Amino acid sequence: MRPGDADERRAAILAWMIVLQALCALFFIGDVLADLRAGNDDTGTHLWLEGSVALVLCIGLGVLMYELRQLLMRMERVTTTLRAARGEMAEVIEGFFADWGLTPAERDVALMILKGLDNDSIATVRGRAAGTVRAQSAAIYAKAGVDGRTQFLSLFMEELLADPD
Known part of the structure; x- marks a missing residue:
């Protein structure tokens, strides 16, 4: 397993969770809007519950998107550092070869x-x-x-x- 495989897998899982959670949030928001348009009298608690679920899902979406962004930035820093280390090591090797x-x-x-x-x-x-x-x-x-x-x-x-x- 390559060093970055776990991070890549984690990023893919986070991306899929964001998509799934966004679809769930859209469903609940759409259901709340449909219930409001229908004007049902017995939906007060129901609307409050669905609205709360939609709000929590949207907050969760924000958190997941933030985590995914942080993970992608970390992966980029690690990749950049590895590239720099490889380049510096090549220079070190060439320096030794020239000295010898x-x-x-x-x-x-x-x-x-x-x-x-x-x-x-x-x-x-x-x-x-x-x-x-x-x-x-x-x-x-x-x-x-x-x-x-x-x-x-x-x-x-x-x-x-x-x-x-």
């Missing part, structure tokens, strides 16, 4: 390592021999000052999770 002096081929391999591909998969994607990818990986680790893939990945995880201050 990685060649274009090493940059490609390093990105694929960060994406979780193993050496054989990287070799297949790049159309190179697995030995070439292992040699490039070793050069990347040496330039980064780490002993292997796990430490290499942890450099970026630490940067991602680091306190901005």
Whole structure:
């Protein structure tokens, strides 16, 4: 399940509740108006009850619309923040690669390592021999000052999770 799925489902449920509640409110308002036009004498309590229900439904509609608006704004903020984080992480990665002096081929391999591909998969994607990818990986680790893939990945995880201050 993606992180935003629960919020999207919640927004859809709120939207359907708004539609259903609006239809109910319209029914009760229409019924009150029809009873007023008919002029029935015995409808005082009945009209008051239906009018109260319609009022409560309209207030509920307002609350639901407010909640839906807040949820949609929150979803937009989260999406914007994630996009910014991805962009900043890309800049951080490029900064590390530039500091280490990685060649274009090493940059490609390093990105694929960060994406979780193993050496054989990287070799297949790049159309190179697995030995070439292992040699490039070793050069990347040496330039980064780490002993292997796990430490290499942890450099970026630490940067991602680091306190901005």
